[in-house]
Amino acid sequence: MTIFRAPKGTTDVLPPDSQRWRDAYRIFDELAEQFGYGLVLTPMFEDTEVFARGVGGDTEVVEKQMYTFTDKGGRSVTLRPEATASVVRAAIQAGGVQGRLKASYWGPMFRYERPQKGRLRQFYQGGVEYLGSSTPESDVEVIEFGYRYLERMNVPDVEVRVNSIGDPADRARYESEIRAFLNDRYEDLSDDAKRRVVSNPMRVLDSKADAEVVAGAPKPDQFLGSEASEHFAAVREGLESLAIPYSLDSSLVRGLDYYNRTVWEYVPTRYDAAQSSVGGGGRYDGLFEVLGGKPTPAVGLAMGVDRILLASRGETGEPLLDAYVVLVDESRRSDARRLVSELRNASLRVDLTDVTRSVKAQFKEADRRRAAAVLVIGDEWAAGRVAAKDLASGEQSEIETKEIIAWLQARSSRLVRESSGSSMPETR
RNA sequence: GUGGCCGUAGCUCAGCUCGGUUAGAGCACCUGGUUGUGGUCCAGGAAGUCGCGGGUUCAAAUCCCGUCGGCCACCCCA
Numbered sequence: 001m002t003i004f005r006a007p008k009g010t011t012d013v014l015p016p017d018s019q020r021w022r023d024a025y026r027i028f029d030e031l032a033e034q035f036g037y038g039l040v041l042t043p044m045f046e047d048t049e050v051f052a053r054g055v056g057g058d059t060e061v062v063e064k065q066m067y068t069f070t071d072k073g074g075r076s077v078t079l080r081p082e083a084t085a086s087v088v089r090a091a092i093q094a095g096g097v098q099g100r101l102k103a104s105y106w107g108p109m110f111r112y113e114r115p116q117k118g119r120l121r122q123f124y125q126g127g128v129e130y131l132g133s134s135t136p137e138s139d140v141e142v143i144e145f146g147y148r149y150l151e152r153m154n155v156p157d158v159e160v161r162v163n164s165i166g167d168p169a170d171r172a173r174y175e176s177e178i179r180a181f182l183n184d185r186y187e188d189l190s191d192d193a194k195r196r197v198v199s200n201p202m203r204v205l206d207s208k209a210d211a212e213v214v215a216g217a218p219k220p221d222q223f224l225g226s227e228a229s230e231h232f233a234a235v236r237e238g239l240e241s242l243a244i245p246y247s248l249d250s251s252l253v254r255g256l257d258y259y260n261r262t263v264w265e266y267v268p269t270r271y272d273a274a275q276s277s278v279g280g281g282g283r284y285d286g287l288f289e290v291l292g293g294k295p296t297p298a299v300g301l302a303m304g305v306d307r308i309l310l311a312s313r314g315e316t317g318e319p320l321l322d323a324y325v326v327l328v329d330e331s332r333r334s335d336a337r338r339l340v341s342e343l344r345n346a347s348l349r350v351d352l353t354d355v356t357r358s359v360k361a362q363f364k365e366a367d368r369r370r371a372a373a374v375l376v377i378g379d380e381w382a383a384g385r386v387a388a389k390d391l392a393s394g395e396q397s398e399i400e401t402k403e404i405i406a407w408l409q410a411r412s413s414r415l416v417r418e419s420s421g422s423s424m425p426e427t428r
Numbered sequence: 429g430u431g432g433c434c435g436u437a438g439c440u441c442a443g444c445u446c447g448g449u450u451a452g453a454g455c456a457c458c459u460g461g462u463u464g465u466g467g468u469c470c471a472g473g474a475a476g477u478c479g480c481g482g483g484u485u486c487a488a489a490u491c492c493c494g495u496c497g498g499c500c501a502c503c504c505c506a
Binding site for chain 2: 061109118119123192255274275279306328358364365367374378
């Protein structure tokens, strides 16, 4: 009997590793609420056209990375390679955006690629979309969101790279310039780049294979119209006022066709994988129309959870249980069971063994499960007491059963969560 | 789609070059080291179709061919 494996490019996450994923989601969700983003749920697959049109026909993603298949009704559907197109489709379906809609999402995305470090066929993104706003203020907020998330996720030395690729008219002027530039050096270009000279010349900028040729090429930020230019200046000013460090990267264009004006990426400089970007975003004022909606300005980002976890400092070693209950004598099992039930109902994380084991083995288990404390149910139970031991300090005392909850709460790391990274900028 | 490296216990790997007695180690796991106490230490134990298929040979984890899988890089992106 052969053992089944997770499909190529997918991976299982099991305890205790999965604890980091739980934390990653909790922190993301909490931050989204703090920033005022509501949750949006969309299908994990869509009509293929949603992505073909939404993401852009000449992108790598659409050309060869889509998980597309025909369902039993003969429809062509595609597992989502990213979520922005879905969120916009959903907003249009719901009647369009009145005023503002701030949405956040979290979940698996799918791209058919050769897997490597930080690149899987099923990977996870958490993202936010600020729909209905054209202000630089909204760009700044979304950029800040990603930056704060990485801070809270303990990803060290993050560089925020920003650029502006202008509005469609700016881009048209720019494209004719760079097309001419590339045509002059046509023979030096890679095959991919040659093809893009016609279809999407700006994308040649982020081709590593053509880096040398491209180094001297004109850059999109030299062609910004006055509106895009002012917008970009305001975005940069906003980042500075929030003390968010960033660098200008004039060859940053990003691989999805729907972007205009501001684009950015988060790159941890001490991360040792080829797939260096852990998140990115941009403004996409034209996307609603492409998908058949009313013109609606918007800006959003996506954070790559898998890569953030690779880049973040590992385990904190925090307790995973508030208490482990040790049962000295099987005869008191039903008492132990009731105690555990009561503690769990008080929102404490508590567990105990389901089989008869030595006290020593149970203590070992408590340690392995990273319990903060052990409660021993033995002879003292008859007198209404338990032995309570703090596993970190090794201190042990007998306490009254009615004091247990208060005793544990005083030690719970979870209930007293410290507010991380209070880097309030100076007020002027 | 292209290239490189690697598949031996649950995990990380040694052994393979110069084929030869019961295939090893560390970690993890289980049980003990007397009375109800972990994280350290000591002793013992359980655990492997040597990825799979074929070939060469008296004999293959070891040599040859094929195949499947994994990892990393290119490409691209989260």
